[in-house]
Structure formats: C-alpha cells, structure tokens
Amino acid sequence: MRITMLTFGTRGDVQPLVALGRTLRGRGHDVRIGTAPSFRGLVEDAGLDFRAVEPPPGMREDLFSQPGMNAAIRKGPSFVRTVRSVQPPTDDEVVAMFEGMRAASADADLVVTAPLTHIAGFTDPDRPWCSVSWIPMTATRDFPAYQAKPRPWGGGYNRLTHRFFDTFQWTSMCWMANKYVERVGGAALKGKSRFGEIGRDRPLLYPFSDVVVPRPADWPDQAHITGYWFHDREWWNPPADLAAFVAQAPPVLLTLGSTWPVHDADRTVDWAVDAARGAGRPLVVVGGGDRELPDDAFRATEVDYGWLMPRCAAVVHHGGCGTAGSALRAGIPQVTVPAVFDNPFWARRMHGLGVSPAPLPLHRLTRDGLVAAVAESVADDRMRERSAALGEAMAGETGLAAAADVVEKYLASTGTAA
Numbered sequence: 174m175r176i177t178m179l180t181f182g183t184r185g186d187v188q189p190l191v192a193l194g195r196t197l198r199g200r201g202h203d204v205r206i207g208t209a210p211s212f213r214g215l216v217e218d219a220g221l222d223f224r225a226v227e228p229p230p231g232m233r234e235d236l237f238s239q240p241g242m243n244a245a246i247r248k249g250p251s252f253v254r255t256v257r258s259v260q261p262p263t264d265d266e267v268v269a270m271f272e273g274m275r276a277a278s279a280d281a282d283l284v285v286t287a288p289l290t291h292i293a294g295f296t297d298p299d300r301p302w303c304s305v306s307w308i309p310m311t312a313t314r315d316f317p318a319y320q321a322k323p324r325p326w327g328g329g330y331n332r333l334t335h336r337f338f339d340t341f342q343w344t345s346m347c348w349m350a351n352k353y354v355e356r357v358g359g360a361a362l363k364g365k366s367r368f369g370e371i372g373r374d375r376p377l378l379y380p381f382s383d384v385v386v387p388r389p390a391d392w393p394d395q396a397h398i399t400g401y402w403f404h405d406r407e408w409w410n411p412p413a414d415l416a417a418f419v420a421q422a423p424p425v426l427l428t429l430g431s432t433w434p435v436h437d438a439d440r441t442v443d444w445a446v447d448a449a450r451g452a453g454r455p456l457v458v459v460g461g462g463d464r465e466l467p468d469d470a471f472r473a474t475e476v477d478y479g480w481l482m483p484r485c486a487a488v489v490h491h492g493g494c495g496t497a498g499s500a501l502r503a504g505i506p507q508v509t510v511p512a513v514f515d516n517p518f519w520a521r522r523m524h525g526l527g528v529s530p531a532p533l534p535l536h537r538l539t540r541d542g543l544v545a546a547v548a549e550s551v552a553d554d555r556m557r558e559r560s561a562a563l564g565e566a567m568a569g570e571t572g573l574a575a576a577a578d579v580v581e582k583y584l585a586s587t588g589t590a591a
Contacts, residue, residue, distance in 0.1 A: 174584055175203045177224075177278035180287035181232040183431035185493045187212045189307060189380050190287060192404040194221045196573040197580065207277030209233055219404075226273035229262030232289050237434045246435050249536045250513045252320035252338070256345060264352050271296065271353035282589040283580070291371060292346040295362055296354055301587040303376040303580065307494040308515040311372045311396045312336065313389035319518040339366045372396035376583050378576045381494060384566050385501065385522055397579050400572025401498040409477040418471040419457065423486040425449040425547055428459040432491040432512040435535060438462045444540040445489060446470050448547035454486050478503075487550040489543070492516035492532070497523055504564030506550035506557055508543070510535055527559040 176197055178190045187208055194204040198221065205222035206212075211234050216223040236242065236259075245251070245258035262270075274293045278284045284302040286294050288310075294302040308319050312335035314328025321334035343366030351361045371377045373393040379386075380402040388398050411419075418424070427445040429436060438461045446467060449456035456470040466472055478496070482488060482503035490496045492511035497519045500507045507529040509520035520532035530546040550556060 174282045174589065175205075175280055176283045176285065176580070177205050177207055177281035178285040178287070179207045179226070179274050179277065179290040179293055181209060181226075181228040181289040182236070182287075183234055184212070184215070185307070185430060185495050186287060186289065187215060188404050189305065189402045189495065190285070191216060191219045191221065192402040192573060193285075193305070193378075193380075193576055193580075195219050195404075196577045200577060200581070205277065205281075207274055218406075224273075224277035226270065226277055227266075228270050228289075229266045231259035231262065232270075234431070235434075237431050243435050246513045247536055250511060250517050250534060252514065253341065255513050256341075262349070267349045267352045268356050271350070283584055283587075285580070291368060292350045294371075295367060296350050296359065301375075301584070301589060303378070303583055304371045305378040305380060305576075307380055308518070309379065309386060310339075310368065311377065311389075311392050312339070312369065313391050315387075315389040315391070319515050323521070339368050342366075343368055376579050378579060380572060380576065381498060382501070382567050382570055382572070384563060384570075385498075385526065397575070399575040399579070400570035401495070401502065401567070402572050402576065403479060403499065403502065405479045406477050409480065411476070411480055412473070415457075415471060415473055415476070415481075418455065419481070419484045422455055423484060424455040424457045424471075425452060425551070426457050426459070426481065426485045426488040426490075427461070428488065428496065429461065429491045429510065430493050430496060432516070432535070433460050433462075435512055436461075439464055441538070442466070442470075444538075444543045445547075447540060448489075448544040451544045452486070452548045452551040454551060457481070457485070487547060489547065491535075492518075492520035492523075494519055501528065501560070501563050502567055504561040506553070506560050508546045508550050509533065510538055510543075526563060528556060528563060530556075 180186050180190050198204045205224050206216045207224040207226045209228055210225045213223050241258040245255045286304045288306050291304055314331050317331045317334040318338040320338045324330055347362050372395050377396045379398045382400050383398045442461050446456055458472045478499040482499055485505055487506045488500045489508040492509045507523050509529055509532045511517040511520040511532050512535040523529040524531055530549045533542050
C-alpha cells in the first residue's frame, strides 16, 4: 500500500513519523513523507521517499527563531499568547502549503496527519486518513488540555479546557483550509470543531507509553496509546572524541532541542556547566551555539539518544515528548526546563512520575535553581531507582509495531488494503 505522512514543525514533529515510516516500509508498504525541505536528509537517510512541502514561517523548523514568538514565550508558557504572536501566513503561502500536501498524497491509499496537518484531512474527506499526536488532544475528565493549567476543580473543569482549546485550534487552522478550498472550488469547512472526530471516526495514534499517561477510561476506542516510537539509527556511530569524553565519567546531558533560540544560550550553558560541576559531573551539550567550552564540557551538534543517554548521569531538557521518552527508556533522572506548547505537560508528568525535580519553567530559570535541580537529580537514590524502574517497565513495549498494526487494520477496514 502507498502511505503518505504529512507533518510540519521541528525535528520532534518529524522524527516520530520517520520511525513509523521505517516500520511500515519493513512490512512492505511504500511510504513517503511530505514535510519541509530542511528535513530531506532525515527522511532519505531512513530510506523513505521524501516530498518537499513548503509550510508558512510559523510551521517551519526555525519557528522558535521568530522575534515575536520568542518575546511571547519569555513572558511565560501561554499557548494563546504564543500562537497569536506568530505572523499570519499570506493567502498564497497557505494555498501553496495545501497544494503541496495534496501533491504529496496524490496516489496514496492512506494519509497520516500530525498536529500541524490534521486540518488537511478534512479538505480531502474521500481519501482514508488517520492521525498521530505526541500531545494528548482527546478530551477527558482525567486531566486538562495540555495548554491549560491543572486546577483542583475536577473533571468538569478538565473537560471544559479541552473544549475551549479544541475550538481555539480549529478556528486557528480552519481559515487556512478554507482559503485553499475556495481556490480549488471545494466545500468550505463550517460549524464547530471537528477535531473530536479524530480518535472516534478514525484512528489517532499516541506515540508514548501508558506507563507515562494511563489511558483514560472515557477516551473513544480509536484513540490508541501505542508506546514510544524510537528512531534507533543502527548506522549511527559516535564521533571518537565524544565517545572518549563520555567514557571518562557519566556526564550530565544538556539538550534543549528546538527551544535553544528562546534561551540566552551562552548563559544557559554557563549555568549548566556550574550545575554539572556542582554535582561532580562533566557536561555534554547538544546544540546551543559554537562558543568554546571548558575542558570538563563537550559540545555535540547531533547525537543518537539511544546511544548517549544510557551513558549519562542525568539529562536537562525542554520537556519534549520524545526526549522525555528517551530519558525514561535510558532509566536516568531528568531536569526539565519547559518553554511552551506541550513542554509544561510533559515536564509535569516527569515530576509526577518521580523521575525529575519540580520543573524549572524557562521564564523563571535561574542559575541557583538549575544547580540545585541537577544536584538533586544526580544524588537522589530514589529518583534514580524510580527512573530505572520505569525504564524496565517500558522495555517490553513495542510502540512502533503496535502503531503499524493499527494502521494496517484501518487500511483493511477501508477496503484499500491488498
């Protein structure tokens, strides 16, 4: 079968689909990924077919480099304020994006959408499609929408937050879809949000573990928590100097992914060096500029977490779903510095699971706070034991295989599977 996956955003928005694409390709399917040109190497290195689709500035890999967005995030992790800070795309940019997605999926038997491309499925309703999301988006009484602050007000409040943010996101995306269908003579999307159909009328795959987010009893049957989708690159070998540095002593790892541009990078690295020294550890920094580091710190531009994290004493990260999952699999404590979007949700979950100190929100991050949190993560035996136990609990999960099973079962139900 021919399967097209559509996704935009940062590497964390693309890599999970690359991992799933490899699994589906291994089962005999033709898989292509339609995404921004900057991810061609990531897709093609995995042996998948790449189709370039140009997204507007607010959906590109460098979205955190926008001055307006950065200023909004530095005030605090308000989802609404951050979204409103993004410069709206032009009509031509919107139409070009949807035309690119349509071309990438022209002969597909199934289209798989992601958080920034869910709306595309509703513009081509006759083609079978399903979705993935590394952010819990299905309404529940168990916890609030990821964009909302937890309150002790019960299930009614939690449900209300899901309804509010579902409507907000639908409104934010729907106008773009309608600009496109207006150009091509299609039917406009009208009325209330239809995002609730995802996970009810078609599969919605969640690439995280139910050890981390227990499946709510009020979720529909088609919302599937599969387990994490790790993109293990068997062909990756560490640079000799990195391997030698790590072999000296398990380091603290600092990796802030796509949120680096929001930080004062030099200051954050300086604080992390101090924090690692305070814990008696060297430091490995992934990204964060090119300034020379002291002898007890090492900067890498690109690593495989499956190799590096098991060799670390702890990891400081931004609260991304995939990074948190990699640390859990490695069985090491975490320190989270959440910035925006789903970062606060995953940071709270790591703390709630007992594998990290309390989150250090970016807009409140201090040197002393980081030093104390890293010292706690390295020295707390219970935190280390809890991290190791959760890693062992996840060891038997087969997230990619479970997700591929759901996709193939859905394909069969549509009558398109061979």
